[in-house]
Amino acid sequence: MTQAQLAERAPVASTAPLLSVRDVSVVFGGIIALNGVSFDMQQGHILGLIGPNGAGKTTLFNCLSRLYQPSKGDILMNGETILNRPAHKISEIGIGRTFQNVALFPNLTVRDNVRVGKHARTNSDIISDSLKLPWVRKGEADINKDVNNILDYLDLHHVADTIVSGLPFGTQKRVELARALAAEPKILLLDEPAGGLNHEEVYILGDLIRRIRDDRGVTVLLVEHHMGLVMSIADHVVALNFGKKLAEGTPAAVQKDPAVIKAYLGDKDS
Numbered sequence: 373m374t375q376a377q378l379a380e381r382a383p384v385a386s387t388a389p390l391l392s393v394r395d396v397s398v399v400f401g402g403i404i405a406l407n408g409v410s411f412d413m414q415q416g417h418i419l420g421l422i423g424p425n426g427a428g429k430t431t432l433f434n435c436l437s438r439l440y441q442p443s444k445g446d447i448l449m450n451g452e453t454i455l456n457r458p459a460h461k462i463s464e465i466g467i468g469r470t471f472q473n474v475a476l477f478p479n480l481t482v483r484d485n486v487r488v489g490k491h492a493r494t495n496s497d498i499i500s501d502s503l504k505l506p507w508v509r510k511g512e513a514d515i516n517k518d519v520n521n522i523l524d525y526l527d528l529h530h531v532a533d534t535i536v537s538g539l540p541f542g543t544q545k546r547v548e549l550a551r552a553l554a555a556e557p558k559i560l561l562l563d564e565p566a567g568g569l570n571h572e573e574v575y576i577l578g579d580l581i582r583r584i585r586d587d588r589g590v591t592v593l594l595v596e597h598h599m600g601l602v603m604s605i606a607d608h609v610v611a612l613n614f615g616k617k618l619a620e621g622t623p624a625a626v627q628k629d630p631a632v633i634k635a636y637l638g639d640k641d642s
């Protein structure tokens with residue numbers, strides 16, 4: 373192969389962000405929950421979004437997951453706005469999410485909850501499903517294989533046929549992660565995943581989030597109060613306070629930033 377052909381094959385490092393939050397503001401009545409917030413998320417990064425109570429983290433998370441519409445600004449994925457998408461259509465463009473208090477179907481098994489995530493990405497419809505048309509049967513076989521892989525990956529096979537409501541909270545959180553992964557997201561939005569977990573469970577979770585990024589190339593946005601978790605796994609941290617961006621950078625730099633230290637003083641959760 374010639375030098376020119378080799379050069380053509382060489383991967384081109386892309387610096388274009390996967391997701392851009394541009395000058396986003398959200399106003400509730402007279403309250404400015406977000407005030408002109410901008411930052412980028414790079415492909416393959418774990419981005420930690422931190423800030424004291426009321427800083428605007430959940431509001432921003434809800435804009436990204438399309439539950440809230442910003443009053444101003446834009447959110448771009450690969451350069452295209454996502455603001456024209458309703459919440460139930462974001463899995464189609466590769467955005468998955470988990471919920472702070474776990475939002476599974478409590479009376480379904482672990483396996484069926486994960487299958488729900490998988491169906492968010494398949495093209496079958498109710499008529500094809502009920503007629504069991506060939507492409508549906510083939511689709512089902514692939515779905516079963518993928519679901520089994522995800523159950524193995526998240527160490528959930530032993531509880532695959534257990535009803536979710538009887539499982540410990542930490543396991544339910546893992547099921548939620550499995551359901552989100554089943555939709556094969558490019559970006560995973562995690563809303564306080566460490567909430568309600570004990571010290572060991574938080575450590576395991578951190579390892580898992582890192583593995584998901586490394587093994588599956590999933591870019592992760594993590595809204596989290598648990599500073600130990602954010603600082604140990606994030607590549608980049610964005611700190612908010614009173615709806616504004618206070619600082620951003622590496623975990624070490626943000627942790628040392630005087631404005632961030634000041635914002636957290638007296639906040640018992642920090």
Ligand SMILES: Nc1ncnc2c1ncn2[C@@H]1O[C@H](COP(=O)(O)OP(=O)(O)OP(=O)(O)O)[C@@H](O)[C@H]1O
Nearest residue numbers: 400403404405423424425426427428429430431432
């Ligand atoms: N639906 C709403 N209606 C009115 N005000 C709201 C609403 N949601 C949030 N707010 C206000 O917007 C501001 C930002 O709240 P938000 O919940 O986004 O902060 P947060 O950083 O997620 O806080 P916490 O860490 O306590 O969850 C707060 O002043 C909050 O009271």
